[in-house]
Amino acid sequence: MKRLLKWAGLGLAGIAALLLIVIGGAFAVSEAMIRWPVDRPKVQLMASSDPGAVARGARVAKLNGCHDCHGEKLQGLLFHDEMPIIRAWGPNLSRAVAEQTDSELDAAIRHGVAANGRRLWMMPSSAFAHLSDRETADLLAYLRTYKPTGEKQPRFQVGPVGRLGVLLGQFKSEPDMIAANGGALKIADLGPEHARGRDLARACVECHGQSLEGNKTMKSPDLSIVASYDPADFARLLRTGVAAGDRKVGLMTQIAPARFGGLSSDEISALQGYLKARAARQIAMADVTSAGAQQP
DSSP states (O other): OHHHHHHHHHHHHHHHHHHHHHHHHHHHHHHHHHHOBOOOOOOOOOOOOSTTHHHHHHHHHHHTTHHHHHOTTSOOEEEEEETTTEEEEEOOHHHHHHHSOHHHHHHHHHHOBOTTSBBOSSSOHHHHTTOOHHHHHHHHHHHTTSOOOSOOOOOOEEOHHHHHHHHHTSSOOHHHHHHHHTTSOOSOOOOGGGHHHHHHHGGGHHHHOTTSOOBTTTTBOOGGGGGGSOHHHHHHHHHHSEETTTEEOTHHHHHHHHHHTTOOHHHHHHHHHHHHHHHHHHHHHHHHHHHHHHOO
16 A cells, blocks of 8 residues: 555656646747847838927827837836736836937837847737838837936736747737738728728727737727717717717727827718728628629
8 A cells, every 4th residue: 555655656746747847848938939039120210300200209109009008208117917928018118219229219119129139029019010111200209309217117927828828829929920910001991082091090900900800819899890880979989988888898998098089080080981981891792702602
C-alpha cells in the first residue's frame, strides 16, 4: 500500500512538473511573440506648420479618440482593465512627443511600430492607418502643443487568457493586423455622393471593424443597423451616447459625446446617408445571392 501511495505521489509530482514546464513554455513563447521586433517603416513625415494646422489636428485627435486612452493632457492613463485577458495603459504621450521625431511618431500612429522598433499592441494603428499624410501631419502639429507632464506609464500586462489568444493568433499586434488588412481602406466606396460620409465613417473602424461589419470582441454591431435609426435619434446617439428608446449602449455611450459631439448636423446627415446606402447595398447583394442560389 505504501509503495502504491509512493508511486501515486511520484506520478502526481511528475504531472505537476510537466504542467509547470508547459505553462512556463507557453509564457516564454507568448512573451517572445509580444516582444518580437518588426521592421521599421520608411516614413518621412513632418508636422504641419501652417496657421490652421493645430485646429485641424485637434479635430483629428477628437474624432479618433486620442484623449480617451492618453488622457486630457496626454499624460497617459489606465484605459483597459480586463484581467485575466489584458491590462493596458495609454503611454504618456506628452513625453513621447517631446522625445521622438515626427517620423517616429507617425510610425507608431499609422504603422504600429514604436520608436525602439517593437510592435505595438492595443494601439489602434490598424484604424489610424487610413489617415492621410495631411491629417497625420496636422495631428502631429496638435500633439506638439502639449508640454511634457506626468510620469511614465507602466507597460501593458497580458494575462493567461490573453497569452492564449496570442498563441492561437486571435490577439494580434497592430503591424500584424495592418498586414492582414492589406493596407487598403475596406469601407465600401459608394460614389461621390457619399464620399463625405465615407470619409467620416473611417472614425468608426476602430470599434466596428475594417468594413464596419461589427466586432464580436468589442460587442459592436454591423453599422447597417444605422439604417433603422430616425435622423434625430442618430444625431442624439452621436452627441449624447444615448440610443433610441433612451438606451445606454456600452462603449458607444462612453465615447460618443467626446468623439462625435462636435460634428455638425450636415456631417451627421452625411454619415448616416452613407451608412444607409451601405445597408441598402448589402440588402441588394444578399437578394442577388439568394436569387442565384434558387436557380436550378
